[in-house]
Amino acid sequence: MTEIPAVAPGLYDEMLRGEGARAHYQAYLDWLKKTPDATLEQKHREADTLFRRFGITFNVYGEEEGTERLIPFDLIPRIIPADEWQKLELGLRQRVSALNRFLHDIYHDQEILKAGIIPAEQVLTNQQFQVAMLGVDLPGETYAHITGVDLIRASDGEYYVLEDNLRTPSGVSYMLENRKMMMRLFPELFLSQSVAPVEHYPNLLLDTLQSAIEADSPCVVVLTPGRYNSAFFEHAFLAQQMGVPLVEGADLFVQKGCVFMRTTTGSRRVHVIYRRIDDAFLDPLAFNPDSMLGVPGLLSVYRDGNVILANALGTGVADDKSIYPYVPDMIRFYLDETPILNNVPTWQCRKEEDLNHVLENLHELVVKEVHGAGGYGMLIGPKASRDEIEQFRQLLQQNPANYIAQPTLCLSTCPTMVAEGIAPRHIDLRPFVLTGREIRLVPGGLTRVALRDGSLVVNSSQGGGTKDTWVLEGSPC
Amino acid sequence: MLSRTANNIYWMARSLERAENMTRLLDVSHNMALMPNSRGGQQELLAPLSITGRRDQFHARHDKVSTEALLEFFLFDESNDGSIFSCIQLARANAHSVRDRLSAEAWESINTTWLELRHRRHRSINHEGVKGLFDWIKQRSHEFRGAAYGTMLHNDAFLFMRLGTFIERADNTARILNAKLEVMAGERDSNQAIDFYQWNALLQSLGAYEAYHYSYTGGLSARNVTELLILSAQLPRSLRYCVGAIMEQLSSIEGSQGLAAKRLCSELHARLQYGEVDYILEFGLHDYLNDLLRRINTIGDEIHRSYWEGA
Numbered sequence: 001m002t003e004i005p006a007v008a009p010g011l012y013d014e015m016l017r018g019e020g021a022r023a024h025y026q027a028y029l030d031w032l033k034k035t036p037d038a039t040l041e042q043k044h045r046e047a048d049t050l051f052r053r054f055g056i057t058f059n060v061y062g063e064e065e066g067t068e069r070l071i072p073f074d075l076i077p078r079i080i081p082a083d084e085w086q087k088l089e090l091g092l093r094q095r096v097s098a099l100n101r102f103l104h105d106i107y108h109d110q111e112i113l114k115a116g117i118i119p120a121e122q123v124l125t126n127q128q129f130q131v132a133m134l135g136v137d138l139p140g141e142t143y144a145h146i147t148g149v150d151l152i153r154a155s156d157g158e159y160y161v162l163e164d165n166l167r168t169p170s171g172v173s174y175m176l177e178n179r180k181m182m183m184r185l186f187p188e189l190f191l192s193q194s195v196a197p198v199e200h201y202p203n204l205l206l207d208t209l210q211s212a213i214e215a216d217s218p219c220v221v222v223l224t225p226g227r228y229n230s231a232f233f234e235h236a237f238l239a240q241q242m243g244v245p246l247v248e249g250a251d252l253f254v255q256k257g258c259v260f261m262r263t264t265t266g267s268r269r270v271h272v273i274y275r276r277i278d279d280a281f282l283d284p285l286a287f288n289p290d291s292m293l294g295v296p297g298l299l300s301v302y303r304d305g306n307v308i309l310a311n312a313l314g315t316g317v318a319d320d321k322s323i324y325p326y327v328p329d330m331i332r333f334y335l336d337e338t339p340i341l342n343n344v345p346t347w348q349c350r351k352e353e354d355l356n357h358v359l360e361n362l363h364e365l366v367v368k369e370v371h372g373a374g375g376y377g378m379l380i381g382p383k384a385s386r387d388e389i390e391q392f393r394q395l396l397q398q399n400p401a402n403y404i405a406q407p408t409l410c411l412s413t414c415p416t417m418v419a420e421g422i423a424p425r426h427i428d429l430r431p432f433v434l435t436g437r438e439i440r441l442v443p444g445g446l447t448r449v450a451l452r453d454g455s456l457v458v459n460s461s462q463g464g465g466t467k468d469t470w471v472l473e474g475s476p477c
Numbered sequence: 478m479l480s481r482t483a484n485n486i487y488w489m490a491r492s493l494e495r496a497e498n499m500t501r502l503l504d505v506s507h508n509m510a511l512m513p514n515s516r517g518g519q520q521e522l523l524a525p526l527s528i529t530g531r532r533d534q535f536h537a538r539h540d541k542v543s544t545e546a547l548l549e550f551f552l553f554d555e556s557n558d559g560s561i562f563s564c565i566q567l568a569r570a571n572a573h574s575v576r577d578r579l580s581a582e583a584w585e586s587i588n589t590t591w592l593e594l595r596h597r598r599h600r601s602i603n604h605e606g607v608k609g610l611f612d613w614i615k616q617r618s619h620e621f622r623g624a625a626y627g628t629m630l631h632n633d634a635f636l637f638m639r640l641g642t643f644i645e646r647a648d649n650t651a652r653i654l655n656a657k658l659e660v661m662a663g664e665r666d667s668n669q670a671i672d673f674y675q676w677n678a679l680l681q682s683l684g685a686y687e688a689y690h691y692s693y694t695g696g697l698s699a700r701n702v703t704e705l706l707i708l709s710a711q712l713p714r715s716l717r718y719c720v721g722a723i724m725e726q727l728s729s730i731e732g733s734q735g736l737a738a739k740r741l742c743s744e745l746h747a748r749l750q751y752g753e754v755d756y757i758l759e760f761g762l763h764d765y766l767n768d769l770l771r772r773i774n775t776i777g778d779e780i781h782r783s784y785w786e787g788a
Contacts (some may be wrong), residue, residue, distance in 0.1 A: 055576065055588045227574040240577035245479050262480040264633060264784045265732030 002040065004415055004422055012155050012412040013424055014078055016470050024081040024472055027193055032076070037421070040466075041077060043185045044417060045075050050184075056177050057135040058460060065117050071174060072465030077182065078427060085196075085443055085471045088151070088159060088431070089332060089342035092441060094331055096147050096433045099164060099318050101334040103143035107133045107314065116331050118326045118468045127371065130279065130314030132286065136303050140313055140437065142153060145208055145275075145310035147433040148172075148445075151341075153412035160409065161344045162428065164324065166315040168276045171446040171466075172432050173234040176201060178446075178468040196443035196471040201432070202241035208436035209242075209272045212308045214380050218245045218271035221261065223252070225277050225293045228460070235276050249277075249334055254297035259307045272308045279313055322348070322370040344409060350401035358405040365405045367396070383409055411456055414467065416449055426450045428458050429469065443471035479605035480785040482575045483637045487572035487780075490641030495589070496564035497618040498649040503551055503561075504611040505682040509674065510544050521678075522547055528656040529559045548607060561614060565594050580628040583621065588738050590617040595685065633731055639682065641727040647719035647773050653682060654706055655766045676702050683714045703762065716769060717749035723776065730784075738779035746771050 007013040014020055021029040024173040048070065051057075057068035080088075106123050107130075113120040118364035123129060148169025149163040177200055183190055195344055209220045228246050239246035251261050252270065260267040275282065281291040286299040301307050317323065325346040328339040347354035347365075358365060362381050371378035378390040379413050413424035431445030448458035458464040502525050509521035515739050526532045531550075534557060539546040553562045569591040576584045594614075602610060631633050657679050676697040679688040685705060692709070693701045709715040724742045727735055757765050 053585050053589050054581070055573070055584065227570070232573075238575040244483070246575075246577045247479060248481065251479055251481050262785075264478055264480055264483045264637075264730065264734060266734070406788060 002035055002037055002422065003143075004033070004425065005027070007413070007424060010155060011205065011410060011424070012153060012157050014153070014330065014412055014414040016415070019216065019423070025079055026391065028077070028189070029078060031192075032449065033404045040403065040417060044075055044442055047075065047185060050181065051177075054177075056174075057232065057233055058230060059089060059228055072451060072463075073178060074449055074465050074467045075182075075185070076415050076427070077468045077470045078414050078416060078423070079470045079472060081443070081472055087340065091159075091441075092149055093432055093439045094335065094337060094340050095149065095161065095164070095327060096144065096435060096439060098330040098334050099147070099166065100141065100143050100435060102330045103318050104138075104141040104168075105313055105334070106317065107136065112330065112333055116332065117329050118323070122326075126317045126320055126322070128279070128314065128316030129321055130317075132299060132303065133314040135311070136188070137305070139213060139305075139308070140211075142212065142435050143312040143315050144318070145212060145312075145435050146205070147308065147435070148430045149432070151429045152409060153429075154409045154437050155412075158234040158342055160344045161327070162344060163321075164319045165430075166311060166319040167278065167428070168231075168311070168433065170231040170234050170276075171448075172201060173237040174466050175432070175444065175446040175469065176237075180361055183470045193470075194473040196473050198444050201442045204434050204442065205238065205274075206242040206244070208434040208440070209274055209308075209310055210308060211436040213271050215271050219269060220272040220274065221247045221252075221270050223249070223273050223275040223277060225249075225281070229276070231276065238274070248291045249291075249295050252295045252298075254295060254301055257301060257304060257306055259298065264352050265276055267427065270307060272310065274310045279316065282309075282313070283380075291330075301371055308437050320370065321368055322350075325404070329464050344406045347405040349396055349403040350403060355396065355400045355403075359393060360404075362393060364408065366408050367392055367403050367405045370402055370404060380408065411450075411458075414447075414449065416451070416465075416467070418451060418453075421452065426456050426458070427467065444469035478578070478633045478637075482578055483633065484781075484785040485571040485575045486578065486634055487637045487641035488599070489568045489575070489587075490638040491645040492564045492568035492571065492617060493621060494642045494645040494649070495559070497615060498731055499525075499529075499551060499559065499561050499564065500611050500614045500618075501682045503548065504553040504608075505678045506547070506553065507611075508545065508681075509678050513691065524656050525551060528652045531557065531559060543597060552602065552607075552610070562594065562598060563753065575634075578634045580624070582628045585619045586617070586624045586654060590621070593617075636726045636730050637784075638722060640781055642732075643719045643722040643726070644773065644777050644780075647716055647723065648770065650683060650706060650714050650716055650719065651766050651770045651773070652702075654681065655770075656762065658762060658766075669671065670726045673697055679706075685712055685714060688712050700758065702707060703757065707757065708749060708752050708754060710750075717746070717752070718775075720746045720749055727780075735780065735783040738776050738783060741772065743778050745769075745776070 002435040004016070007016045011144055015025045015029065051070050051073060055068070057070055059068055083289045103111065109328070113123060144166040146169060148165040148171065150165065151159050152162050153159050169386055175198060206220065210218050220242070221244055222239040224232060224246055226232065229235070236246055245261065247261055252259055253262070255267070259273070261270050279292050280288045281293040283294050283296060283298040285296045286290045298307070299313070302309055302313065325343065325348055328343055331337055331339045347358050349355045349358055358367065363384070365381045367381070379388060381389065411426040411428060412426045415422050416425040418425070427447050427449045429445050429447050431440045431441055433439060447469045448460070449465045449467055450456055450458045451463060451465050458468070506521050506525055519542065522544065526535050535550055538554070538556070539550065550557055551560050554560045555563060556565060569587055570586060572579060572587045578738055597610065625635065625638065657675065675709065676699070677686065679702065680689050683706060689697070689702065689705055694703060705712060705715065708715045710721070712718055720742060724739070724746050727739050727742055
């Protein structure tokens with residue numbers, strides 16, 4: 001009964017191909033077609049009420065303190081067949097291993113710089129490069145314990161890595177809550193299809209964090225900036241799911257070379273801090289002196305190896321847009337393997353040749369600031385006015401090293417419930433990779449969806465929504 | 478557990494209990510104000526203001542004492558931090574920052590109350606509606622207590638929650654008793670009927686109406702009401718019961734902290750356990766209650782000092 005609109009030409013749709021469905025979506029589409037609109041609408045309202053009641057929200061900066069919003073949740077899942085996921089998983093493992101090797105290398109022997117693979121100034125003058133980390137040995141040489149990798153699928157049907165997030169990637173709580181909601185609303189779908197489980201993620205995370213330090217029953221905590229932070233729900237959620245304390249900076253203090261927390265029975269030693277605050281706010285003695293969020297003296301304890309930070313200090317240097325183009329080279333250099341996942345082709349404006357190409361083709365490229373984030377400080381060529389293009393041309397000529405450029409890739413679409421009914425909307429995917437004694441991940445990730453027609457912006461802070469992500473076990477190759 | 482978490486849970490419970498107490502008090506005042514010979518209920522209407530010590534704050538915002546102004550002030554006025562709205566808002570904020578230590582059902586209960594209360598605030602409240610609102614708040618309070626009791630580990634988080642509840646409740650019972658004495662004193666020339674309604678109202682505001690009639694025969698008397706509300710070992714809002722519960726939670730909390738609070742509490746409990754109503758009345762109820770309030774405050778201060786300032 002439900003109508004599914006056709007796919008626009010030139011787009012890759014996750015569910016539909018030509019007149020029919022892709023094989024791994026067939027069973028779902030059959031179900032969807034015979035499900036009345038009214039049922040879906042009612043489930044949609046139910047999900048909304050439940051999310052609000054559970055308080056599954058994010059806080060919006062720049063608005064009245066404590067403004068909590070729901071992230072719009074879409075009922076139609078993004079489905080990935082098993083074989084496709086297997087390839088993605090291999091690619092993610094490979095990528096994250098190389099990134100961890102890179103971080104260890106640049107804070108130790110800097111072989112990759114000596115070999116001339118990455119220009120030394122790209123790394124050493126990077127704002128995220130932490131001199132304090134030089135020569136510091138971390139257990140297992142692990143820097144990024146938790147990595148969120150943003151993937152898109154382009155019109156050619158191929159996946160591309162858009163960005164690696166190695167600081168404090170968020171969203172995993174929505175991945176877990178979305179699954180819980182779908183199982184509650186549509187139990188029959190889970191009975192008829194084998195959707196790979198993701199619910200054990202908090203166990204894997206706790207195990208990863210505990211194994212990050214050599215200690216008997218190490219004390220793990222989650223460090224949050226507090227309940228006004230946009231991702232506070234996630235911080236509290238993860239602490240609760242792991243059964244560990246959720247602490248704020250003021251709960252911790254440094255004494256005799258160790259970190260302790262204030263408890264009702266006195267002070268208690270802390271071994272591993274899953275920190276959800278940025279480097280600059282971690283230790284007012286070492287970094288931003290005005291920060292009330294961190295713990296004075298934390299850095300020196302950390303450098304002595306008496307506490308573990310996850311992720312390590314200084315991981316940001318590896319997820320910068322100026323380093324991103326080199327990740328395939330890292331894979332070849334450290335692992336001697338061929339990269340499995342594609343990078344988006346990137347022109348580095350600091351190279352004269354690349355700059356010339358970019359200046360000639362501004363109207364069809366996306367130009368991004370190297371340190372920009374959240375969709376700010378960028379030019380989207382095909383959508384920009386003549387004036388905007390000229391303005392960016394000047395910016396580029398003044399400071400070319402501050403910019404990279406990429407072709408405008410069109411994100412794949414997935415049918416999504418919007419006000420007008422079901423319509424295709426652009427999506428991306430953020431799987432979460434855990435690095436401990438081994439690299440582990442749960443099948444799937446967080447699928448974000450741009451809810452406005454034609455929009456490519458999936459960020460929740462800019463009105464994006466989320467979908468449950470299903471990896472089908474034993475689905476056809 | 479984390480000191481800050483214990484503190485937040487304790488204040489969450491205090492605020493919730495305060496909201497419930499405020500509701501009970503308003504409910505009774507509202508009833509009394511509707512009585513035919515209560516002279517417009519002036520004395521009754523003043524009771525919530527004197528109990529909460531907010532007369533000045535109220536007069537700064539309202540010219541005269543009326544049922545409407547009072548309801549407005551104590552139900553939804555955000556500038557009054559003792560209003561039901563403010564209490565629930567604070568309780569929810571505290572719960573939010575420690576939601577990882579509450580069971581999902583306890584958290585959802587308090588979050589739902591908060592969302593619904595904001596919704597109800599948008600509609601105007603009239604005489605018919607206000608009764609329903611009072612009932613609803615009391616029900617929500619019961620529901621939270623039930624969810625917490627039935628789904629949370631009865632560990633330190635739970636003990637600090639109960640501690641907050643009983644400190645607030647003991648304080649409330651003592652204050653209500655004190656204020657009622659004032660009202661009664663102002664109506665010395667009144668007839669038996671008014672006395673009857675006054676005592677009844679007092680019992681109802683503390684949810685002790687049935688308990689009284691179960692415990693005593695032969696009508697309402699000041700002596701019996703005093704005995705029940707101060708010395709009963711079984712009435713959950715009596716002072717003895719509350720202080721006993723505080724003592725119990727304190728001794729169950731892990732660790733050796735809180736010695737001073739434990740000592741003061743045991744001492745106070747012994748006084749109540751072996752107390753006699755005739756002695757109390759002879760001593761002077763007013764002075765007795767003031768002394769008790771001061772002791773409860775000191776216990777609260779000691780809890781602060783040893784559990785969240787000491788570490």
